[in-house]
Amino acid sequence: MVELVWLIPMLPLLGFLILLITGHLLGEPRAGWVATAFAGASFIATLIVLVGLLGKDSHAGGRSYEFVLFEWLPAGSLKVEAGFLLDPLSITMALFVTGVGALIHLYSIGYMHGDEKYSKFFLYLNLFLFSMLMLVFGNNLVVTFLGWEGVGACSYFLISFWHRRESAATAGKKAFVTNRVGDWGFMIATFAIWSALGTVTYTEIANSPAMSAATGTAVSLLLFVAAAGKSAQLPLYVWLPDAMEGPTPVSAMVHAATMVTSGVYLLVRMNNVLTDDALLVIAVIGATTALFAALCAVAQHDIKRVLAYSTVSQLGYMFLAIGSGAYVAAIFHVITHAFFKALLFLGSGSVIHGMHDEQDMRKMGALRIAMPITGATFIIGWLAIAGVPPFAGFWSKDEILLAAWEQKNIGPLLWVVGLVTALLTAYYMSRQVILVFFGDQRWDDDVHPHESSWTMTTPLCVLAVAAAAGGAINLPLVKDWLVLEHFLEPIFHHPHHFSSGTATKIALAVISVAAGLIGISIAVLSWMKRRIPTDRLEPEFLENAMYVDSSYARVVGGPGTTGFQKTADFDRRIVDGGVNGLARAVMKLGQLIQPTQSGYMRNYAVGVALGALAILVVLAWGLL
């Protein structure tokens, strides 16, 4: 059954082609159903292939299959094939990409209702799914690059899908420019690997002897530049918060669950070329990003921007895991994050939909009554991301924090950063849940929030189950329960093993749960309290809360707020400015040489003559 692997990417491609030709005839809602059917079929194909793969012997590399379609780019000694690599890592990625993808397709049927470019939206979604699967299944760096560019292109199209909004067009452009920097890293890394190892095929790279330390580190860092562009790490993350201009299902699928994790996938795939020096850099940047983005999230009012910064922060966790050598933990978190973040985004979409395109959390409140299903599922997503056991997020986050703790050089420091981030995450997510679903109604009377249709709530329920129980795929309680770890193990050059004793593990887990609970408590005490000041049922408790609230307000309201504001400003001025500045530098260079293009023939002739003179002098006197 493993031979069917080609079906997995081809089904969405087929859907794309059908929609391309007949999209405008199908109209709403048939176009959406066609796209959803192909995405779902792709998921089923993935399940079939998975069953086939599990039936194979897991020893001696028995679960790695390469299917070469044809030789794509023969360039001298280098032969690049168009082929698929089926192994535990790619099937794991494919499983949640198609699964979550199919659910989001279904959700979009209701969400995009009434949009004038309805069928075009699903066309892009199917094309995106195809590109993403090419990225995952490619058997060499160049095919992955093809998917890499493909998801990028779909991402720009989808961000600027509502391009009549000026901000949407700008956001699309920003995503394009930032991503090109990452692509540049990818290209150079590819060529560097080829010139060092003579191959770009994953299986051959995995069996190649190690590169020299300097080359290895350079290649690793270039790969990280590529990953940082796609997966929104410092300093290339700037495009992701702006990408929220796209429709919400896009935010859920492209900018939370799938595409942004492709950087993580790339690094895990290339795990045997990553050097220790590079890993340290990756860990530090990952941890910094996690903390930085969490700080940013605290100061946001837009329901989607909170989630966007939260995504950046969670991606930072994943890179922290990679930097600590815990690749399984990274992939584990990729999966659980896909579940709960897709859930949260879709939930926020449902809220936005129900509130008639209102995104400001200050104008929401008490929505749990009007939107019970959305509220309940959103709360499950919140518990998962906040790291409350036994929800999925707890298990993966706990593993990452443990890995950070055991990091050789600066382990405890990384752990502390991770812990603070966990606390902040719990805090800002609780704040969001309280502002949106609890407290007073803060919307105008002419707004009538309502629960969304079944096509939208079904994916929410499915994802809620996954977000609640997703941790089950890799439970550390019993060794045999580490299903994901055992499944992925064969692809790693140096399998990572935790060295801490059980007592340490439990202590760390307790501390991280405590951090999460503290974060939630702060949020509850401050935000709930602020909204119900006249509640006299629990005066004692209230008084206490007042105390916490005021001290909290002293920290957060005084220097704290300034600090958050500063962080947000830093984001806007310096980092954004950096990207714009680069563009401006290119423009300046252009303006410098622009006057040579005067339009006067005599000036052109002088240019030719001077150029000729220069070449003549250089060649005749052998200056070069």
Next chain:
Amino acid sequence: MATQSVLAFVGPSVNWWALLPQMILLGAALLIMLVSALAPKQTSTPFVTVTTMCAAITSYIVATGLWNDVQRDGPSSSIASAFGIDGFSIFFTMLILVALAATALLSHGYLDKEGIDAPEFHALLLCSAAGAIVMASANDLVVMFIGLEALSIGLYVMIAMHDRRQEARESAIKYFVLGAFSSAFLLYGIALTYGATGSTNLIHIRDYLGAVVFRDQHLLMAAMALLLVGLSFKVAAAPFHFWAPDVYQGAPSPVTGWMASVAKAAGFAALLRIFFAAFASHRIDWTPIVSVLAAVTLVVGAVMAILQNDVKRMLAFSSVSHAGYVLIAVQAATDQGTAAALFYLFTYTFMVLGTFAVVGAMGRDDDHPLANYAGLGRSRPVLAIGFTILLLAQAGIPTTSGFVAKFQVIAAAVNNKNYVLAGLAMITAVVGAFMYLRIVMAMYVDNEEQKSSVPSWHWSTKVVVIAMVGFTLLAGLVPQFLIEFAEDAVPILIRG
């Protein structure tokens, strides 16, 4: 003595078969002129187009036969070794014929629309094509020069023929004067080469340079420098590119497409023949300066393109930067590099012809502000998708031939350990991509007022665009056949 030599004179043997492609084109040109002179009423645009198309197709079939001969029997040269019958020359012959057919089709709709005389235009086009083929197959510098001039004179007049437009005249004059200026450099270079090596025949030059060690190579170096200048002008490499934006902008769009594809391809054919093949033994001397040219061209092309607001000027600078990529392949001075250059030029021909087909169909050929393209995605969705693919191909996005071409070129540079140039090529690809994206974005931004101004498109334009897009995708997905084609074309300069 004199009488004796007259009696003893034996002309060189002529391989007529090998000359057939050019002869067919010239015959068609004469036929068109003759018919239009004798029966001016009957010489309608369709007749002329059909004649040119037939000539191109017949010629292509002959070239295919020649290709098979060469692949079976090996390359040779003919007529006192002045003409190369090798894979290289036939490769370029085919490229030029494809461009000829596409340009003939494109001009079909264009000439009627703009009121230009079809017979003369097509006669000049055919002469220009014959000149380009002569230039690409010449094993002799004098032949090469004459081919270049025939190519150029046809171009000058084709640009100027649009007599109601002042810009066309202006750009023709600019191109003519600067072209003559650069031809003088080329001619001087040929003279100095003769002085340094005693021959204008490239095979003799190669053998001579391979056998002789110069004590003083100033003369040879000066010759190389001047040849390089003359040909750099033709391929629009910086700093000899100044004419390109003005001329591209002023010229009628089908002619711009012809100029961008064929003049560049023929120029690079000559450059490769002279430098890669004939000056092979002195590659240490010329590769550094070509690398510098490549670097300057890449940067100027990419950076200047961003600043433009006129689509034709943008595309002119993009053509400059494409010249930079081909120069990277040239400076590698290896078989791999040359094959990469051939691949690049072949795929580029398709991209640029399709691109200018779209540009030419965008209303009156006066100016092409970016705003004119707003809303094209809505009013002409299929062609807008085609244009998008062609632009993305020029930007080098995977699954298009442009990606494979850039990949091959950079791979050649990496193989040659020229990492700086490879890195620079990647950076400029990133910068340049922004310009193409601007055009694509403009097409898909709705603008209500602009919708009505998009004219209906002639069927010939659609045929050309679809064919060019199809090939661009085909060569991007399964480039194997074209890569082998380019590799088989590389052995050149064999004594016949």
Next chain:
Amino acid sequence: MVAQNIFFGILAAIVAISALRMVTTRNIVHAALYLVAVLAGLGALYVLLTAEFVATTQVLVYIGAVMVLFLFGIMLTKAPLGNVMEMTGRQWPLAAVVAALLGGVTIYSLVDRFGSERLNTDGPIYRTADVSDEVFSTYIVPFEAVSVLLLAALIGAIVLARKD
């Protein structure tokens, strides 16, 4: 040899004086005619050097074609035909410097390369017939290819010149 030296002296003097007059005369038609004298003198010098073919070409191309073109150009444009005071542009000193430099470089390189070498008058002399042998054997392709060039030029000239 003596006769040749005498003729060389006479021809050189004619060429030099004509060239000087050409750039100093105030009448544009006279300037063109002085140029004819310069070119004809050069043609005669080629004959002295036994380069009969080059001499013929010089007369045909420069005097026959280029000069006629010049005179037509003067006739068809609105250039004043009589004596004009401001015939010489303001930038003439610059032109003089460039000309002097070019002359200097040419003289230097010729003297440096050939010095006191003498023309070998005893060796074989290349006649027009020998040139024609070369043209119809080694250079047959360029010779034929020129016809393409001329055809293109001819069509182009007609297209651009006619008004209909």
